[in-house]
Amino acid sequence: xxxxxSGGGSVQPGGSLRLSCVASGxxxxxxxxxxxxxxxxxxxxxxxxxxxxxxxxxxxxxYADSVKGRFTxxxxxxxxxxxxxxxxxxxxxxxxxxxGTTERYLAGLMTRADDYDYWGQGTLVxxxx
Numbered sequence: 511x512x513x514x515x516s517g518g519g520s521v522q523p524g525g526s527l528r529l530s531c532v533a534s535g536x537x538x539x540x541x542x543x544x545x546x547x548x549x550x551x552x553x554x555x556x557x558x559x560x561x562x563x564x565x566x567x568x569x570x571x572x573y574a575d576s577v578k579g580r581f582t583x584x585x586x587x588x589x590x591x592x593x594x595x596x597x598x599x600x601x602x603x604x605x606x607x608x609x610g611t612t613e614r615y616l617a618g619l620m621t622r623a624d625d626y627d628y629w630g631q632g633t634l635v636x637x638x639x
Contacts, residue, residue: 518607
């Protein structure tokens with residue numbers, strides 16, 4: 511499975527961006543993958559942003575407290591794509607955003623990077639005035 515995140519850029523505080531995570535692969539069954547969004551700021555550890563369960567588990571989305579109410583995760587299985595809609599962006603949202611996927615079913619909210627098996631290159635989001 512190959513993943514490609516895109517949609518990053520520079521935005522002012524209060525602005526919005528929508529990131530995409532496109533999956534590809536010969537044997538891919540995207541609807542069976544849970545997708546996690548993470549971010550990593552310079553000098554900091556990779557941080558959980560949110561996740562969306564595979565469709566067989568209800569496709570429920572979960573969010574870190576720091577982004578709850580501002581960010582929304584969705585998925586379009588026929589397009590093998592997951593989205594991260596980011597609104598009301600803040601300076602502290604500046605980071606490289608990455609998506610990860612896994613076909614494994616794990617209990618809990620799957621907030622650890624180790625919960626995911628496939629990763630793409632990230633996309634940079636810069637919030638500045």
